[in-house]
Amino acid sequence: MRNTWLIIKREYLERVRTRSFLVLTVLVPVLMTGFMLLPAKLVKMGEKAQRIVIVTTTPQVGDAVRQQLLSSMPSLADDDESSAGEGSKKKPEDQYILDVDANPAESERAALRDKVSTRAIDDYIWLTDEAIAAREVTWYGREMPSPRERAWLAAALGRIAVQQQLLGKGFTADQADSMLTPVKIERIRIENGRETTGSGTGRFLEIAVMIMLLYMAVLLYGVSVMRSVLEEKNSRVIEVLLSSATSTQLMAGKLLGVGAVGLTQILVWIVMAGAFALPALAAQPNLSELRVSPFALASFAVFFFLGYLLYSTMYATIGATTTTEQEGQQLQFVIVIPLVLPLMMLVPVIRTPDSPAIVWLSMVPLFAPILMYARIVVHTPPMWQILLSFVLMVATVAGLLVLCARIYRIGVLIYGKRPTLPEILKWLKYANA
Amino acid sequence: MATLQSNPLPSAPNGGTDATVVELSSIRKSYDEFVAVNDLSLRIRAGGIYGLLGPNGAGKTSTIRMIIGIIVPDSGQIAIFGKPLSSRLRDQIGYLPEERGLYRKMKVLEHLILLGQLKGLSNADATKSAQRWCERLELTSWTSKKVEELSKGMQQKVQFIGAILHDPKLIIMDEPFSGLDPANALVLKDVLLELAKSGKTLLLSTHRMDQTERLCQSICLINHGRAVLEGDLQEIKASYGRHNVQIKYNGDSAFLQERRLVQSFNDYGNYVEVHLAPGADPQELLQLAASKARLSKFELMEPSLEEIFIDVVGKPNA
Numbered sequence: 001m002r003n004t005w006l007i008i009k010r011e012y013l014e015r016v017r018t019r020s021f022l023v024l025t026v027l028v029p030v031l032m033t034g035f036m037l038l039p040a041k042l043v044k045m046g047e048k049a050q051r052i053v054i055v056t057t058t059p060q061v062g063d064a065v066r067q068q069l070l071s072s073m074p075s076l077a078d079d080d081e082s083s084a085g086e087g088s089k090k091k092p093e094d095q096y097i098l099d100v101d102a103n104p105a106e107s108e109r110a111a112l113r114d115k116v117s118t119r120a121i122d123d124y125i126w127l128t129d130e131a132i133a134a135r136e137v138t139w140y141g142r143e144m145p146s147p148r149e150r151a152w153l154a155a156a157l158g159r160i161a162v163q164q165q166l167l168g169k170g171f172t173a174d175q176a177d178s179m180l181t182p183v184k185i186e187r188i189r190i191e192n193g194r195e196t197t198g199s200g201t202g203r204f205l206e207i208a209v210m211i212m213l214l215y216m217a218v219l220l221y222g223v224s225v226m227r228s229v230l231e232e233k234n235s236r237v238i239e240v241l242l243s244s245a246t247s248t249q250l251m252a253g254k255l256l257g258v259g260a261v262g263l264t265q266i267l268v269w270i271v272m273a274g275a276f277a278l279p280a281l282a283a284q285p286n287l288s289e290l291r292v293s294p295f296a297l298a299s300f301a302v303f304f305f306l307g308y309l310l311y312s313t314m315y316a317t318i319g320a321t322t323t324t325e326q327e328g329q330q331l332q333f334v335i336v337i338p339l340v341l342p343l344m345m346l347v348p349v350i351r352t353p354d355s356p357a358i359v360w361l362s363m364v365p366l367f368a369p370i371l372m373y374a375r376i377v378v379h380t381p382p383m384w385q386i387l388l389s390f391v392l393m394v395a396t397v398a399g400l401l402v403l404c405a406r407i408y409r410i411g412v413l414i415y416g417k418r419p420t421l422p423e424i425l426k427w428l429k430y431a432n433a
Numbered sequence: 434m435a436t437l438q439s440n441p442l443p444s445a446p447n448g449g450t451d452a453t454v455v456e457l458s459s460i461r462k463s464y465d466e467f468v469a470v471n472d473l474s475l476r477i478r479a480g481g482i483y484g485l486l487g488p489n490g491a492g493k494t495s496t497i498r499m500i501i502g503i504i505v506p507d508s509g510q511i512a513i514f515g516k517p518l519s520s521r522l523r524d525q526i527g528y529l530p531e532e533r534g535l536y537r538k539m540k541v542l543e544h545l546i547l548l549g550q551l552k553g554l555s556n557a558d559a560t561k562s563a564q565r566w567c568e569r570l571e572l573t574s575w576t577s578k579k580v581e582e583l584s585k586g587m588q589q590k591v592q593f594i595g596a597i598l599h600d601p602k603l604i605i606m607d608e609p610f611s612g613l614d615p616a617n618a619l620v621l622k623d624v625l626l627e628l629a630k631s632g633k634t635l636l637l638s639t640h641r642m643d644q645t646e647r648l649c650q651s652i653c654l655i656n657h658g659r660a661v662l663e664g665d666l667q668e669i670k671a672s673y674g675r676h677n678v679q680i681k682y683n684g685d686s687a688f689l690q691e692r693r694l695v696q697s698f699n700d701y702g703n704y705v706e707v708h709l710a711p712g713a714d715p716q717e718l719l720q721l722a723a724s725k726a727r728l729s730k731f732e733l734m735e736p737s738l739e740e741i742f743i744d745v746v747g748k749p750n751a
Contacts, residue, residue, distance in 0.1 A: 002553075014539065235537060237536055239503065243523065244551035246520070409504075
């Protein structure tokens with residue numbers, strides 16, 4: 001135990017003290033933020049507000065329409081299916097510039113057409129009293145209005161038309177407004193008898209974060225474990241270490257030490273992300289939907305940690321059986337394939353998390369970190385399934401660790417060429433006890 | 434240089450008794466067809482320096498690795514201080530492997546402290562001991578350098594300190610002098626002798642006979658994985674008798690061709706070492722030689738370890 005702790009400490013300090021650790025820790029979030037913000041910025045730069053002229057018979061109707069349109073902009077947060085893909089959150093005034101023109105003459109129509117052609121304005125909407133009464137309105141523009149914009153206009157005008165009629169029948173403006181109040185739909189998911197308000201996209205995001213972090217941890221730190229095993233073998237320091245500690249202690253110390261480095265880095269990133277992103281998140285009206293249940297959070301931590309251990313033990317085993325980094329990298333597909341496969345199963349898992357095939361696939365230790373976690377997020381599976389996959393993973397990690405430690409110990413005796421699989425099996429026999 | 438001050442480390446009070454420190458009983462280790470160690474038994478008593486000799490590939494390193502527990506014998510028993518190896522006993526052993534190796538990026542002092550702690554020392558004790566030994570071996574100005582900045586010879590010294598800084602009762606060194614310049618080899622030899630005098634048990638593996646002959650009290654000579662000679666060095670030499678003659682001469686060397694008296698000879702130019710034929714009388718050779726050449730020296734020699742070695746195992750293949 002003491003030896004394992006000493007190895008953990010060494011592996012941790014040796015890595016955290018290096019300059020590359022510092023650079024990576026600071027640079028990755030900067031780059032990530034850049035990659036995420038840059039496309040949105042580029043789109044924004046090319047995008048100007050759309051200038052629309054509303055042609056009405058009287059200025060009063062024109063202003064009413066303008067107000068109504070501005071207060072019911074499309075693509076705003078009241079429907080969250082669209083808010084996930086929405087990169088540009090803008091005020092309506094920035095997105096559209098609406099001008100009222102109370103001169104519905106044919107000459108004006110020609111003038112507006114010219115303005116559209118010369119790009120002085122983008123669109124005009126012919127909205128005379130007759131047009132409203134006939135419920136037939138025309139949108140002229142260089143580009144066709146999108147379905148969403150048409151729906152927006154139709155809803156706003158429908159409301160205006162009804163309002164006009166109500167006012168005509170002697171209702172006050174307040175009465176008309178209260179009659180026209182739209183119905184708001186609140187959606188509540190029932191999960192294990194508890195009510196949550198999470199949306200599908202929020203769930204997908206949680207799974208994506210897990211996959212991203214797991215990939216990063218495995219690819220960054222797993223490789224680091226492999227490299228350090230190779231270094232110990234090649235520099236022959238392993239023999240001195242083995243005279244003081246068992247190979248299992250050394251291996252466990254290495255995995256946990258490097259893992260702690262990864263955890264430190266991820267924590268730093270989370271703190272940095274929190275510091276920068278929290279004000280932005282607070283401005284987000286549907287923040288409550290991003291809230292993750294404590295159980296999901298705990299299972300995230302557990303499955304992430306076990307996933308890291310499993311995959312980096314595999315990396316360590318590759319390191320123990322090879323002699324150079326190139327050879328090791330050739331064998332990496334053994335690790336990458338089981339890491340990528342769950343991605344392909346993700347859509348069926350989210351649709352039918354309880355189908356028998358998926359239940360059993362999510363028990364396979366190599367897939368469990370992603371699939372079982374995805375199932376927990378989508379629809380919490382029965383406890384025995386979670387526990388079974390947990391136990392299977394722990395057992396696999398422990399078994400692989402012992403196996404790897406043996407190969408590592410025998411690796412002392414081997415120089416030069418990479419051993420074949422039968423040879424490795426023989427080593428395991430030599431390393432009995 | 435080799436300051437001959439007394440060992441600054443406290444020594445275990447177990448000097449020179451008859452207690453057995455290492456006992457191997459018919460151990461055997463094979464890799465596939467190749468038998469590295471075959472039915473080897475030996476006993477190392479407390480105190481003094483024990484030499485494990487043999488040509489390259491004889492099974493020395495495999496034997497040592499089994500004693501320290503890096504590999505496990507296929508059959509046979511190993512007892513250290515009378516007990517099977519355990520992690521507690523491991524802390525009583527210092528080990529210098531033949532293949533030297535240190536973490537290249539670690540600083541010298543930190544590395545030594547790590548090795549000391551792995552052997553059960555506290556941080557403070559490991560630091561103190563590492564600093565003392567660095568002073569003794571003139572590495573003090575290098576303690577805050579990274580291992581990779583040191584020359585090979587200095588790295589050897591660091592590794593050597595790593596093997597002894599936890600004050601082990603049993604010190605096992607595989608080819609301790611390889612790669613050291615003569616001055617540092619001398620320092621190392623002094624330290625080894627000092628450790629032996631303070632009651633430690635040293636097991637040296639080497640194929641260099643001259644050092645073994647001067648340092649070791651007991652030896653085990655192994656070849657093809659088997660012990661071919663084991664015991665007290667003086668007794669072994671005595672049992673081999675005096676069949677060697679060293680002759681310095683000028684002139685006709687025809688007497689060397691006298692097959693009846695000379696079994697073989699080794700001419701060094703200045704002088705010649707003659708191995709007498711079985712039953713030959715050295716007096717007769719003296720008369721023959723004196724009649725043909727001018728002699729400045731004629732000495733009946735105790736057999737050197739090298740000769741015994743070659744006699745037992747044939748020509749070494751290195």
